[in-house]
Amino acid sequence: MSFSVDTLRTGTGSGGRAVVDHRLERRALINEYRRGRLRREQLCDAHPELIRAARNVGTPSKVICPICEETNLTLVTYVFGPRLPSHGRCVTTKKDLAQFAGRSEDLDAYVVEACINCRWHHLLRVLPLGGKRPRAARKLAAPDAPAAPDSSDAPAAPST
Numbered sequence: 001m002s003f004s005v006d007t008l009r010t011g012t013g014s015g016g017r018a019v020v021d022h023r024l025e026r027r028a029l030i031n032e033y034r035r036g037r038l039r040r041e042q043l044c045d046a047h048p049e050l051i052r053a054a055r056n057v058g059t060p061s062k063v064i065c066p067i068c069e070e071t072n073l074t075l076v077t078y079v080f081g082p083r084l085p086s087h088g089r090c091v092t093t094k095k096d097l098a099q100f101a102g103r104s105e106d107l108d109a110y111v112v113e114a115c116i117n118c119r120w121h122h123l124l125r126v127l128p129l130g131g132k133r134p135r136a137a138r139k140l141a142a143p144d145a146p147a148a149p150d151s152s153d154a155p156a157a158p159s160t
């Protein structure tokens with residue numbers, strides 16, 4: 001399996017430009033695991049590339065892995081969009097993120113948590129990024145799209 005945006009999607013994908021939060025889905029998966037309805041290998045199958053990124057450039061979190069309960073989770077952010085590699089661009093600093101936020105293309109930042117111990121991984125949030133076009137042009141391009149507040153263009157550092 002090659003590394004792509006689908007590698008990170010652990011549930012049903014969702015279009016649109018709104019922030020997509022996957023925490024409920026995460027809880028459901030963990031519950032299923034604790035009830036014995038999901039096996040560990042069904043949940044802990046992170047792509048080697050994701051584990052490598054988590055180990056090298058990930059942001060350590062204070063959250064203990066819900067599956068192995070041995071290691072703290074690491075957060076990794078990938079940006080996908082036009083003119084970016086199909087496997088996305090791993091964002092390691094706030095400066096990188098700010099640069100992407102200033103782009104004119106519509107980009108998506110995928111915040112993924114991963115456990116480098118058991119390889120649990122879950123897509124936490126998808127945040128819209130970039131899209132700094134003139135407002136008029138944007139309206140013409142997508143008349144039905146709900147207007148996103150400008151403040152959502154720069155995702156805050158993951159706090160979980």
Ligand SMILES: [Zn+2]
Nearest residue numbers: 065068115118
């Ligand atoms: Zn783990």
